[in-house]
Amino acid sequence: xxLEARRISKFYPGVKALNSVDFSIDAGExxxxxxxxxxxxxxxxxxxxxxxEPNEGxxxxxSNPVEFDGPLDAQRHGxxxxxxxxxxxxxxxxxxxxFLGHLKKKGIFLDWNTMRKEAQGILSRLGLTASLDAKAGDxxxxxxxxxxxxxxxxxxxxxxIMDEPTASLSKDEVAxxxxxxxxxxxxxxxxxxxxxxxxxxxxxxDRLIVLRDGDYIGASDINQIDEAGLVEMMLGHAVDTYxxxxxxxxxxxxxxxxxxxxxxxxxxxxxxxxxxxxxxxxIAGLMGAGRTELMxxxxxxxxxxxxxxEINGSLAYLSSPxxxxxxxxxxxxxxxxxxxxxxxxxxxxxxxxPSLSEHVGLLGLNLRKEAAAAKDLCEKLLVKYASLSQPAxxxxxxxxxxxxxxxxxxxxxxxxxxxxxxxxxxIGAKEAIFDLIxxxxxxxxxxxxxxxVIEELIRVCDRIVCLHLGRVTNTxxxxxxxxxxxxxxxxGKSGEGAIQ
Amino acid sequence: MKKFVKTYPFVIVLVFxxxxxxxxxxxxxxxxxxxxxxxxxxxxxxxALGMCFVLIGGGLDLSVGSIVALSSVLIAGLSATxxxxxxxxxxxxxxxxIGIINGYFVTAFNFQPIIVTLxxxxxxxxxxxxxxxxxxIFGTLPDELFLLADGVVLGLPVPAILxxxxxxVSIFFLRYTDLGRQIYQVGGNEEAARLAGINVARVKILTYxxxxxxxxxxxxxxxxxxxxxxxxxxxxxWELDAIAAAAIGGVSLMGGIGxxxxxxxxxxxxxxxxxxxxxxxxxxxxxxxxxxxxLAVAVASYSSKNLRNLIKRLSSSQxxxxx
Numbered sequence: 001x002x003l004e005a006r007r008i009s010k011f012y013p014g015v016k017a018l019n020s021v022d023f024s025i026d027a028g029e030x031x032x033x034x035x036x037x038x039x040x041x042x043x044x045x046x047x048x049x050x051x052x053e054p055n056e057g058x059x060x061x062x063s064n065p066v067e068f069d070g071p072l073d074a075q076r077h078g079x080x081x082x083x084x085x086x087x088x089x090x091x092x093x094x095x096x097x098x099f100l101g102h103l104k105k106k107g108i109f110l111d112w113n114t115m116r117k118e119a120q121g122i123l124s125r126l127g128l129t130a131s132l133d134a135k136a137g138d139x140x141x142x143x144x145x146x147x148x149x150x151x152x153x154x155x156x157x158x159x160x161i162m163d164e165p166t167a168s169l170s171k172d173e174v175a176x177x178x179x180x181x182x183x184x185x186x187x188x189x190x191x192x193x194x195x196x197x198x199x200x201x202x203x204x205x206d207r208l209i210v211l212r213d214g215d216y217i218g219a220s221d222i223n224q225i226d227e228a229g230l231v232e233m234m235l236g237h238a239v240d241t242y243x244x245x246x247x248x249x250x251x252x253x254x255x256x257x258x259x260x261x262x263x264x265x266x267x268x269x270x271x272x273x274x275x276x277x278x279x280x281x282x283i284a285g286l287m288g289a290g291r292t293e294l295m296x297x298x299x300x301x302x303x304x305x306x307x308x309x310e311i312n313g314s315l316a317y318l319s320s321p322x323x324x325x326x327x328x329x330x331x332x333x334x335x336x337x338x339x340x341x342x343x344x345x346x347x348x349x350x351x352x353x354p355s356l357s358e359h360v361g362l363l364g365l366n367l368r369k370e371a372a373a374a375k376d377l378c379e380k381l382l383v384k385y386a387s388l389s390q391p392a393x394x395x396x397x398x399x400x401x402x403x404x405x406x407x408x409x410x411x412x413x414x415x416x417x418x419x420x421x422x423x424x425x426x427i428g429a430k431e432a433i434f435d436l437i438x439x440x441x442x443x444x445x446x447x448x449x450x451x452x453v454i455e456e457l458i459r460v461c462d463r464i465v466c467l468h469l470g471r472v473t474n475t476x477x478x479x480x481x482x483x484x485x486x487x488x489x490x491x492g493k494s495g496e497g498a499i500q
Numbered sequence: 501m502k503k504f505v506k507t508y509p510f511v512i513v514l515v516f517x518x519x520x521x522x523x524x525x526x527x528x529x530x531x532x533x534x535x536x537x538x539x540x541x542x543x544x545x546x547x548a549l550g551m552c553f554v555l556i557g558g559g560l561d562l563s564v565g566s567i568v569a570l571s572s573v574l575i576a577g578l579s580a581t582x583x584x585x586x587x588x589x590x591x592x593x594x595x596x597x598i599g600i601i602n603g604y605f606v607t608a609f610n611f612q613p614i615i616v617t618l619x620x621x622x623x624x625x626x627x628x629x630x631x632x633x634x635x636x637i638f639g640t641l642p643d644e645l646f647l648l649a650d651g652v653v654l655g656l657p658v659p660a661i662l663x664x665x666x667x668x669v670s671i672f673f674l675r676y677t678d679l680g681r682q683i684y685q686v687g688g689n690e691e692a693a694r695l696a697g698i699n700v701a702r703v704k705i706l707t708y709x710x711x712x713x714x715x716x717x718x719x720x721x722x723x724x725x726x727x728x729x730x731x732x733x734x735x736x737x738w739e740l741d742a743i744a745a746a747a748i749g750g751v752s753l754m755g756g757i758g759x760x761x762x763x764x765x766x767x768x769x770x771x772x773x774x775x776x777x778x779x780x781x782x783x784x785x786x787x788x789x790x791x792x793x794x795l796a797v798a799v800a801s802y803s804s805k806n807l808r809n810l811i812k813r814l815s816s817s818q819x820x821x822x823x
Contacts, residue, residue: 301695322697333695340695342688344756353685354696356678364676407696 001063002027002190003048003079003159008057010043012386012394017043020057021216023209025159030181030191032201035211035234036426038384038396041194044211045161048192049081050074072101078158082148082165090137095119097136098150122150127176140288141335142169149177159190164397164424166195170286170452171487178204196426197453198227210234235428249478250278250442251462255313257415257446259298262307267293269470271307273448275415280437280447282457284490285467291450292334294467295417298448299331300324311415325354330413332404334420334450336397340404343393347385348374350392350403354411377406382432398425405436416440416447422456434460454486466490509801510749510765517769521776528779535657539649541771542663543725545764546718547738548745549670550711552763554613555746556674557707558687558755559606562617564715564742565735566624567595571719573632576729579639592716598624599712603705621739628731636730641723648724659721663764666714670760683707688756744791745770748798769794 004024010017018040025031033041046052048059050068059066061077068074071081088097095112098119104111116132123132128146130139136147145165152160166174181191181204193205201208202222210217210233217233225233257275262268268290275281285291296302298309300318309316311327318324321331333339341350351374352359359370374388381402385395392403401421408416418437422430437447437460451457457464458481466473466489474489476482522529547564554561571591578587598620605616651658674680685693686703694700715735723729747753748769749762770791777787 299695320697320699321695322699325697331695333692338689339691342685342692342756344688344752345684349681349684353693353698356681360678364672365678365681367676411697 001025001060002029004060004063005044005048006058006060008044008047008054008059010040010047010052010054016214018047018054018211019214019216021211021214023048025190025192027158027190028185028188029207030185030193030205032193032195032205032208033211034194034201034208034230035217036398036428038213038399039211039234039426040214041211042163042396043214045081045163045192045194048074048159049079049161051081075155075157078156079161080152080155080157080159081161081163082145082152083163086141086144086148088136088144088147090135092136093133094123094130094136094139094147095132097147098122098154100151102155118154119150122153123147125176125180126150126153127173142173145169146173149180153180157189159192160184161192161194163194164196165193166197166200174200196424196430198230198427201230202227212236231427234426249462252277252279256311257298257448258310260308260310262294262297262304262309264293264297264302264304267470268297271467271470271472273298273465273472275446275448277444277446278441279463280441280449280461282461282464283448283450283467284454284457284464284486285450286490288469289467289490290470291467292419293470295331295419295448295450296333298324299329299417301331301333325411325413328412328414329417330354330408330411330415331417332401332408332419332421334423336400336404340407341392341400344391346389347378347383347392347395347403348388351377351388351406352410353407355407373410374406377410378403380409381406381436382429398429401425402429402432405433414445416445416449418447418449420450420452422451422453430456454483454490458483458486508761508765510762510769510798513748513798514765514769514772517772517776521772521779525776525779528776533775533779535660537768537771537775538660538663539657539725540775541768542659543718543721544738544741544745544771545663545767546666546714546721547735548742548763548767549666549760550714551739551742552746552749552751552758552760553670553674553683553707553710555743555751555753556687556755556758557683557704558690559603559613559704559707560617560743560753561599561602561708561711562614562739563598563602563620563624564711565738566621566628567598567712567715568719568722568735568738569731570598570624570628570631571595571716572723572726572729572734573628573637573731574729575720575723576637576639576641577631579641584640584642584645588720591719592713595712595714595716595719596709597712599708599710599715600705602712603701603708606708607701607704625731632729632731634732636728638728641727645724646727648721650725659725662721666717667760667764674760679703679706684756686755741770741791742767744795748795750798750802752802 001024006022007020008018009020021044023044033044035041047054049071050073051071066077089100095116099115104115119132126146126149128143130143136144149165165177169177184191195201205222207219207221209219212234254277255274256277259271259273262271271294283291283294293302297304299321300323301321309318316327318327337343348371352370359366359373371388378385378388383399383402383406385399392400395403405421421433425433437449441447449457449460462478464476464481464486466486468490476486527533547568550564551561571594574591574594575587578590602617602620605611606613648658653661674683682693682698682703685698686700690700722734745766746758746763749759749766751758751763773790774787777784
């Protein structure tokens with residue numbers, strides 16, 4: 001047994017994060033830790049990686065009791081973690097980030113030659129083409145994540161913990177990551193994988209354990225369980241929602257948003273877009289296709305070079321996000337931590353952020369009314385929290401995303417721009433978000449949604465626009481949806497049926 | 501109770517210090533001395549309060565000490581030719597204007613606050629020295645002005661009343677206005693605030709403006725006390741004391757976190773130490789050393805998990821020994 005955890009418990013004020021959980025992993029084994037948001041997966045991983053101390057329970061490394069004195073100590077014992085929240089230093093170059101904390105030296109000098117060679121080797125194995133000297137902060141989220149993976153590969157780790165490594169990777173990137181995991185396995189390195197994509201678990205893992213609300217639910221070898229069984233373990237009940245169909249079409253003929261000739265060099269180039277009332281429009285594209293930039297251009301978060309936006313048939317001169325919000329637009333940004341939430345602020349204050357002025361009375365803010373509104377919003381979105389005055393940073397990733405959506409809901413948005421709203425979110429929460437989207441459109445709102453998972457777009461959208469290198473390559477109406485063709489178009493290959 | 505200690509540790513420190521100094525020095529707890537402390541601490545208190553706004557908004561203001569000096573010489577100097585009330589208004593407006601300039605350069609050009617305010621710190625100090633020829637100005641100040649420093653209303657010194665009043669207004673502003681809330685949002689995550697429709701530039705400029713105003717007001721209080729204005733030594737190092745007061749009171753230099761009550765307690769803690777060391781006849785350099793240590797311990801206790809763990813471990817080993 002490489003690493004074993006026995007009867008681990010962790011309590012936070014008001015929250016039982018983990019309750020007597022057992023876990024073990026052998027050398028060369030790939031084990032998935034599965035559970036909904038807030039099930040305690042991340043907490044367990046942090047304990048294994050020495051980032052937090054458990055209140056109860058023991059860890060055994062090579063069958064010897066061990067207590068990690070911080071994450072560095074765990075790393076010295078060969079346990080490396082790639083957290084869901086990237087730990088990239090944006091001002092440093094790619095190669096400096098890869099060797100962050102363990103720079104190689106020759107005598108008293110840094111040995112850049114060796115480091116560059118090693119970094120290049122690892123990065124090309126990972127399929128990252130960025131220059132070693134590029135500033136890490138200038139890269140896309142996916143590329144930054146690959147740097148994170150490279151970082152832990154460059155250490156001689158025996159156990160690699162990956163918390164949602166594929167959440168922002170494209171299909172190709174995921175495939176090369178999994179190849180990598182296979183070769184790590186053959187070298188005897190153990191891997192713990194947290195993922196919300198069940199098919200990934202079945203593709204790559206040997207074994208899985210399931211957590212629910214901090215409790216240990218069970219473990220299973222991968223060939224003794226199927227997807228339905230796993231979902232039942234995760235949720236505690238069988239789900240029919242898992243292949244639930246789509247709600248009826250509520251798309252109307254009324255045009256609510258029309259963008260013409262949107263250009264912001266070098267990201268988006270002459271993009272035309274329309275959106276009808278009640279419609280769900282998907283944007284498919286790879287990382288770097290300009291999806292996020294398109295959303296931000298519509299929302300006036302970035303200045304555009306040229307192009308016009310019409311809302312409800314009249315020209316909208318959007319000069320700032322405030323302007324866009326007043327016109328009924330709402331953006332849930334790609335990265336909830338750096339753009340969506342103020343992590344140091346209470347959950348409740350985050351939820352009412354864009355709608356705060358509604359709660360201003362003669363005597364200033366009506367805190368009670370605001371708190372009631374925040375509670376209502378968070379409950380509508382099924383946010384799991386101990387107290388509304390808890391800082392938003394204490395929430396799990398999925399719950400943070402729900403708070404971001406609560407903000408939009410509270411702002412009285414009628415055109416929702418959702419940038420990767422399902423990233424890093426479990427099945428239950430994903431279904432809740434799809435339900436919310438359909439609910440919103442049924443009430444006459446409209447939605448534009450970005451997702452890296454094209455299957456999700458196919459499920460949820462009325463129409464899908466394919467974006468490649470800042471240009472629209474094709475548009476598909478529901479009924480013509482075809483996974484392969486959409487994928488090809490998103491990759492810039494205008495396959496069959498593409499408009500030339 | 502536990503929650504109170506966790507939220508307001510500085511209150512405990514304040515009470516603890518009062519008791520210790522009270523035991524060490526028989527005169528420390530005299531009502532006369534306590535009023536004296538309030539009077540002295542209130543000067544730094546105004547500046548620290550302004551700093552608290554700027555820090556919560558994610559900025560930093562090094563120009564406060566220079567604004568205090570400029571305000572003091574303006575009030576004293578202008579009184580020779582203008583009615584004092586006009587001079588006072590000009591000085592306060594000058595403070596606000598300098599703050600707005602600070603905020604403008606920080607927001608419009610995205611310059612680092614520390615550089616912008618370091619520049620204004622030098623420029624404003626220079627202007628004050630040029631205006632006063634680097635000599636104290638006595639001017640023709642009315643006796644009523646001195647009541648601002650020496651007056652007593654309902655048994656409380658006027659500076660302390662003004663200090664608490666400014667504190668109360670600030671608490672209300674930060675807690676019960678949307679603009680106040682926006683300061684926390686901008687300081688906590690500027691991009692998220694912008695995407696939530698908040699006018700980030702306006703909020704930041706506001707914080708620097710408040711800081712400039714309160715610093716100029718401290719200059720007014722200083723003139724009232726000293727009965728003169730002076731540009732060379734006035735307010736030297738106050739920016740650091742103000743940052744120290746805010747930090748002791750739990751204001752984060754990273755922005756987004758902090759309270760007015762904490763800042764006021766921080767200013768009182770610093771003022772109290774100065775007074776007590778004086779009474780105890782301890783050399784003033786010790787005062788600087790102790791302030792430095794208190795600051796380091798305070799900031800460490802807010803931010804360092806390790807330190808908290810260490811304290812926890814120490815106290816748990818203590819209990820083991822006791823058993």
